[in-house]
Amino acid sequence: MLKTTLFRIIRSGWQSFTRNYWLSAATVAVMILALFVIAGLTLFNVMTQAIVANLEGRVDVSVYFNKDTDESKVLAVRQELVGLPEVKSVDYVSQDQALKAFQERHKDNQVLLQSLQELDQNPLEASLNIKANNTSQYQAISDYLSQDRFKGIIDKINYKQNQDIISRLTRLTGNIQVGFFIISLFLGLLAVLVSFNTVRLTMYTWRDEISVMRFVGADNWFIRGPFLVEGALYGITAAITTIIIIFPILYFVSPKITNFLPEVDLMYFYQSNFWEFIFLLFAIGIVLGGVSSLIAIRRYLRA
Amino acid sequence: MIVFQKVSKIYDGCTALNNVDLTIKAKEFISLAGPSGAGKSTLLKLLIGEEKPSKGKLFLDKQNIHLIKEKDMPKLRRKIGMVFQDFRLLSDRTAYENVAFAMEVAGATNKEIKQDVPQLLELVGLVDKLNQFPHQLSGGEKQRVAIARALIHRPSVILADEPTGNLDLLNSWDIVRLLLKINELGTTIILATHDREIINNLGRRVITLDKGRVIRDEENGRYIL
Numbered sequence: 001m002l003k004t005t006l007f008r009i010i011r012s013g014w015q016s017f018t019r020n021y022w023l024s025a026a027t028v029a030v031m032i033l034a035l036f037v038i039a040g041l042t043l044f045n046v047m048t049q050a051i052v053a054n055l056e057g058r059v060d061v062s063v064y065f066n067k068d069t070d071e072s073k074v075l076a077v078r079q080e081l082v083g084l085p086e087v088k089s090v091d092y093v094s095q096d097q098a099l100k101a102f103q104e105r106h107k108d109n110q111v112l113l114q115s116l117q118e119l120d121q122n123p124l125e126a127s128l129n130i131k132a133n134n135t136s137q138y139q140a141i142s143d144y145l146s147q148d149r150f151k152g153i154i155d156k157i158n159y160k161q162n163q164d165i166i167s168r169l170t171r172l173t174g175n176i177q178v179g180f181f182i183i184s185l186f187l188g189l190l191a192v193l194v195s196f197n198t199v200r201l202t203m204y205t206w207r208d209e210i211s212v213m214r215f216v217g218a219d220n221w222f223i224r225g226p227f228l229v230e231g232a233l234y235g236i237t238a239a240i241t242t243i244i245i246i247f248p249i250l251y252f253v254s255p256k257i258t259n260f261l262p263e264v265d266l267m268y269f270y271q272s273n274f275w276e277f278i279f280l281l282f283a284i285g286i287v288l289g290g291v292s293s294l295i296a297i298r299r300y301l302r303a
Numbered sequence: 304m305i306v307f308q309k310v311s312k313i314y315d316g317c318t319a320l321n322n323v324d325l326t327i328k329a330k331e332f333i334s335l336a337g338p339s340g341a342g343k344s345t346l347l348k349l350l351i352g353e354e355k356p357s358k359g360k361l362f363l364d365k366q367n368i369h370l371i372k373e374k375d376m377p378k379l380r381r382k383i384g385m386v387f388q389d390f391r392l393l394s395d396r397t398a399y400e401n402v403a404f405a406m407e408v409a410g411a412t413n414k415e416i417k418q419d420v421p422q423l424l425e426l427v428g429l430v431d432k433l434n435q436f437p438h439q440l441s442g443g444e445k446q447r448v449a450i451a452r453a454l455i456h457r458p459s460v461i462l463a464d465e466p467t468g469n470l471d472l473l474n475s476w477d478i479v480r481l482l483l484k485i486n487e488l489g490t491t492i493i494l495a496t497h498d499r500e501i502i503n504n505l506g507r508r509v510i511t512l513d514k515g516r517v518i519r520d521e522e523n524g525r526y527i528l
Contacts, residue, residue, distance in 0.1 A: 217381035
């Protein structure tokens with residue numbers, strides 16, 4: 001009995017969806033817009049995250065060791081730093097490597113290279129390049145290295161010189177994230193409200209039918225059910241269409257964005273998270289369509 | 304079987320029904336006469352539980368309609384068949400589906416639906432229009448579909464609210480004859496109309512309403528205002 005009723009409710013919703021195709025198409029079109037905005041915001045979020053990560057990745061703190069410090073001591077400090085929760089990575093640059101890098105950087109400057117050769121020994125110091133998980137953590141790392149026990153081996157920590165730019169960057173990345181969150185919330189809410197209102201208008205056209213159903217003795221769930229199915233079908237169709245139209249758009253847009261921001265490949269992100277996208281858009285579509293229908297017909301169900 | 308005991312209905316200070324006392328026996332054919340605004344439709348709305356009386360009591364088969372819970376209303380509505388002036392068919396369903404819907408909501412099996420719906424549509428003379436949508440049917444045909452739908456639960460009473468209001472003379476009489484035939488088969492009919500000719504030719508009990516009051520109740524009555 002329950003199976004038959006369920007089948008009838010689904011069939012009824014499907015019939016209404018397919019037979020009133022113009023009305024369905026209009027409603028689905030608005031939902032596509034809403035889902036497209038949501039999907040676009042998700043992809044845009046990936047982009048901002050990459051920009052923020054890129055900015056943060058450019059910041060590091062270098063610790064320079066006195067020239068007479070044993071390599072083993074430097075490596076011991078490195079080991080200690082790696083163990084700190086704030087530290088993401090620590091790269092060791094030996095005196096020789098520093099020299100090679102310096103020579104490479106200034107290979108066109110013969111005067112500088114000659115004067116370097118005049119010197120008896122390598123003037124450059126070994127260093128550790130430290131990257132933190134978060135720009136706000138550099139202060140803590142700098143403080144850690146300023147302890148007395150390191151005084152004998154550490155010549156200088158360049159955090160002080162970079163402190164201003166680092167704190168500005170921390171503020172900037174924080175602002176980008178908060179700004180993006182507010183815009184997302186606003187646009188997402190707008191998309192949801194527009195969809196909800198469209199479904200509400202669609203259901204308004206069915207108000208007479210609903211009263212007919214009540215007159216022939218349909219209970220509220222038998223009336224509600226098909227509209228719920230119809231609403232969910234709007235969501236499913238809109239989700240499928242959105243998923244499909246994102247492909248050609250990304251095909252054209254993604255390479256252009258990659259040109260500007262090499263670490264952002266939206267097409268790759270979309271493809272590698274395809275199932276998550278399907279799940280997200282289906283879930284939002286079904287819930288938006290279904291819940292909007294339920295709320296919209298509630299007023300017509302009051303006897 | 305239907306009893307109105309001092310029933311009044313007041314909408315925002317406007318009295319639609321005023322102290323109505325009525326008893327309608329099973330298998331009667333009643334014409335409810337009166338001009339527009341006399342209270343005919345309000346009386347029918349009270350019977351199907353769409354409105355609640357402001358005063359008085361209303362019984363159908365000894366059950367006080369006013370006391371039926373919201374969730375049990377669908378069961379009451381399946382006991383009463385309704386036919387309206389504007390047909391009230393589901394516009395996106397065929398004649399067959401409109402009638403079948405009324406059976407589906409009552410939980411009939413597919414086998415019962417396949418058996419009963421064509422039979423009823425044959426009774427109302429529409430067996431060749433099973434798959435037509437309402438917009439493809441004439442007014443008279445739509446009203447026949449509505450009557451077939453009203454009959455599907457084998458109701459003890461059919462309420463017809465101006466069923467001929469949108470029909471020409473020929474179709475109006477077809478519908479009235481159909482209602483008479485259904486009455487002969489044992490169903491109580493309450494026909495609300497302001498069509499003088501139909502009432503005068505029926506020669507049945509006529510209850511005349513005016514300004515919410517029953518002003519005349521006669522066997523073999525006529526439309527007199």
